[in-house]
Amino acid sequence: MIEAWTILLVACDSAIRLSVPLIFACLAGLYSERAGVVDIGLEGKLLVGAFAAGATAAVIPNPWIGLAAAIGTSVVFALIHGFASISQRGNQIVSGVALNVLASGLTAVLGNAWFDQGGRTPQLPASARFNEITLPLAETAAGVPVIGTFYADIISGHSVPVYLAFILVPITAFALYQTRWGLRLRAVGENPAAVDTAGVSVARLRYQAVIVAGILCGMGGAYLAIAQSAGFINDMTAGKGFIALAALIFAKWRPWAALGACLLFGLMDATALRIQGASFPGIGQVPVQAIQALPYIFTVVLLAGFIGRATPPKASGIPYVKDRT
Amino acid sequence: MNDRDLPLWLTAVAIPLVNVAVAFLAAGLVVTLIGESPFEALAIMLRGALGSDYGLGYTLFYTTSYIFTGLAVAVAFHAGHFNIGGEGQALMGGLGAALVALSLPQLPALVLLPLCVIGAALGGTAWAFIPAWLQARRGSHIVITTIMFNFIAGALLVYLLVGPLKMAGSMAPETAKFTDAAILPSIATMTGWFGWTVARSPLNLSLLIALAAAAAVWVLIWHTRLGYRIRTVGANPDAAVYAGISPARVTMIALMLSGGLAGLMATNEILGAQGRLINEFVAGAGFVGIAAALMGRAHPFGIVLASLLFGVLTQGGAELAFEKPRITREMIVVIQGFVILFAGALESLFAERLAALYQRFTVQEA
Numbered sequence: 001m002i003e004a005w006t007i008l009l010v011a012c013d014s015a016i017r018l019s020v021p022l023i024f025a026c027l028a029g030l031y032s033e034r035a036g037v038v039d040i041g042l043e044g045k046l047l048v049g050a051f052a053a054g055a056t057a058a059v060i061p062n063p064w065i066g067l068a069a070a071i072g073t074s075v076v077f078a079l080i081h082g083f084a085s086i087s088q089r090g091n092q093i094v095s096g097v098a099l100n101v102l103a104s105g106l107t108a109v110l111g112n113a114w115f116d117q118g119g120r121t122p123q124l125p126a127s128a129r130f131n132e133i134t135l136p137l138a139e140t141a142a143g144v145p146v147i148g149t150f151y152a153d154i155i156s157g158h159s160v161p162v163y164l165a166f167i168l169v170p171i172t173a174f175a176l177y178q179t180r181w182g183l184r185l186r187a188v189g190e191n192p193a194a195v196d197t198a199g200v201s202v203a204r205l206r207y208q209a210v211i212v213a214g215i216l217c218g219m220g221g222a223y224l225a226i227a228q229s230a231g232f233i234n235d236m237t238a239g240k241g242f243i244a245l246a247a248l249i250f251a252k253w254r255p256w257a258a259l260g261a262c263l264l265f266g267l268m269d270a271t272a273l274r275i276q277g278a279s280f281p282g283i284g285q286v287p288v289q290a291i292q293a294l295p296y297i298f299t300v301v302l303l304a305g306f307i308g309r310a311t312p313p314k315a316s317g318i319p320y321v322k323d324r325t
Numbered sequence: 326m327n328d329r330d331l332p333l334w335l336t337a338v339a340i341p342l343v344n345v346a347v348a349f350l351a352a353g354l355v356v357t358l359i360g361e362s363p364f365e366a367l368a369i370m371l372r373g374a375l376g377s378d379y380g381l382g383y384t385l386f387y388t389t390s391y392i393f394t395g396l397a398v399a400v401a402f403h404a405g406h407f408n409i410g411g412e413g414q415a416l417m418g419g420l421g422a423a424l425v426a427l428s429l430p431q432l433p434a435l436v437l438l439p440l441c442v443i444g445a446a447l448g449g450t451a452w453a454f455i456p457a458w459l460q461a462r463r464g465s466h467i468v469i470t471t472i473m474f475n476f477i478a479g480a481l482l483v484y485l486l487v488g489p490l491k492m493a494g495s496m497a498p499e500t501a502k503f504t505d506a507a508i509l510p511s512i513a514t515m516t517g518w519f520g521w522t523v524a525r526s527p528l529n530l531s532l533l534i535a536l537a538a539a540a541a542v543w544v545l546i547w548h549t550r551l552g553y554r555i556r557t558v559g560a561n562p563d564a565a566v567y568a569g570i571s572p573a574r575v576t577m578i579a580l581m582l583s584g585g586l587a588g589l590m591a592t593n594e595i596l597g598a599q600g601r602l603i604n605e606f607v608a609g610a611g612f613v614g615i616a617a618a619l620m621g622r623a624h625p626f627g628i629v630l631a632s633l634l635f636g637v638l639t640q641g642g643a644e645l646a647f648e649k650p651r652i653t654r655e656m657i658v659v660i661q662g663f664v665i666l667f668a669g670a671l672e673s674l675f676a677e678r679l680a681a682l683y684q685r686f687t688v689q690e691a
Binding site: 040080083084085088089090091092093094095097098099100101102103104105106108109110112113116119239242245246249287289290292293296297299300303304305312 | 355358359360407409455456459463464465466468469470472473474476477480481483484488612615616619651652653655656657658659660661662663665666669670671672673674
């Protein structure tokens with residue numbers, strides 16, 4: 001019993017760690033797509049964020065400056081996407097693909113040229129990273145069975161960005177559903193013409209959403225490079241941006257559901273790491289690749305409408321042209 | 326402003342060239358940022374890619390892969406869809422070719438090779454079938470499903486190459502070597518038949534298959550009834566319905582053709598160069614295909630030219646990385662990214678300006 005509880009705690013703990021970058025990227029996609037700008041460039045923004053954080057923290061060993069650099073770089077990418085898809089009315093998918101390709105090339109080329117370690121940034125000292133913090137009373141509570149260990153092992157002992165990610169979920173839900181800005185943001189993703197008629201600038205709202213997406217992806221990238229790891233590694237996002245996109249669809253573009261989907265996908269990732277080579281009674285060995293592919297398979301099945309229907313915001317992906325109809 | 330008012334040289338030549346030039350300018354800035362001279366880098370790239378028959382062989386080898394993936398993206402474009410699944414479809418094309426090659430090793434080359442090529446095309450087609458069906462019948466967005474299918478294909482191939490298809494006694498994730506009958510003759514061997522010696526390179530018969538495919542796509546899109554339907558559906562699916570065309574059916578056909586073309590990319594890499602199925606052999610060719618299709622304006626002739634350019638960049642980039650260790654091979658990925666950005670997402674940025682400039686001058690002349 002105690003054994004199973006310990007395994008569960010460890011699994012939950014690693015699931016939380018693995019889901020943090022997904023939560024940041026997924027919320028980023030949520031703001032952008034709710035405002036009508038499709039964002040398949042999440043992966044690229046996470047990657048440049050991670051690189052900027054790792055590279056900056058290697059030069060100035062302060063995690064906050066690393067985080068700021070990550071946010072700044074990711075926002076620049078977000079603004080390019082915004083310019084292409086809002087001002088130029090370009091193809092949002094093509095723009096997203098371009099940013100992903102650009103991010104994977106630039107981080108490798110610049111990383112190698114600046115640090116000469118094959119695209120990596122140097123190993124960061126503890127002072128340059130977000131370290132794990134122990135919440136008040138965690139040590140006292142650790143003695144209490146179940147609730148105490150839950151508090152000490154699961155809730156306490158994470159780095160600042162982890163708490164930030166989880167706090168951002170209720171903030172997003174509040175901003176989206178309880179504020180005037182949120183109402184307008186959702187409206188601009190469903191019926192931009194109506195928002196325009198009401199005298200609110202469609203372009204302005206969409207730029208705001210795209211910038212918020214940039215900020216969030218920067219945070220996610222910084223988490224990867226200077227909290228979870230001690231430096232940037234080539235292609236360290238490894239498809240997390242696309243998993244976040246899958247989670248966003250899985251959550252049907254809703255904040256709390258997004259948290260659930262990200263935790264679920266994080267748990268799958270944690271499981272895939274743990275079951276490698278393990279054999280199960282009745283099933284035998286489950287290939288790790290099968291579990292890794294699950295989020296993608298889930299998303300396809302969901303998109304096909306076999307388990308509920310995932311309907312994106314109506315106007316997402318469509319540039320707004322004032323003088324049409 | 327309407328495209329039809331502008332002459333062909335402006336829309337099909339000048340504007341794409343300006344887009345590409347801007348992309349190169351941006352890439353040149355990155356080189357400068359690294360602390361190297363962009364002009365020197367360009368010279369090394371051109372010399373490395375075109376300066377010898379050896380370099381040219383590699384250049385054309387890469388070009389071949391890009392023609393296939395570029396055509397794949399273009400066929401889907403004409404039907405109004407964006408197939409981002411080239412990576413996965415090419416992987417499955419490799420699987421198809423390998424399954425044929427490994428299961429029928431006793432056949433002579435003249436029978437086995439065509440079957441392997443068909444296997445590659447069918448592998449890609451099959452992998453495109455599900456997203457195509459989901460798009461046509463269930464309305465799932467092809468872009469998202471093909472992205473997901475790229476990852477599923479990647480996971481599937483790794484599973485097969487470390488499991489059921491792995492060569493016994495080897496640690497590497499790859500299949501056993503194919504029989505010689507399943508390997509496409511290299512161009513060096515073929516020219517040898519005519520008494521002409523060129524340097525050995527992975528360049529192989531696939532180049533001719535790719536050029537034939539480009540010609541076939543040109544005929545299909547502009548000179549057949551099916552091509553007309555594909556373009557109609559791409560231009561206006563609602564109008565197509567009134568014309569008695571089923572958009573769902575045409576979508577299915579176009580996307581499966583697209584997948585088949587992407588699958589054929591494996592003939593070059595797997596049947597032509599590797600002689601066995603290896604992991605990650607597509608190496609981004611699916612994404613270069615997007616850049617090639619955008620730059621080539623979804624026209625086979627343009628795609629062949631754009632693929633040649635990307636072939637030069639890939640081979641030249643390898644030479645550049647060799648001579649200038651500060652610039653890695655990923656420089657080519659940066660250039661691709663800028664090409665996709667400027668020729669694709671920001672195409673109207675310069676097009677409108679150039680068009681306005683052109684009209685001002687023609688009005689003044691008149």
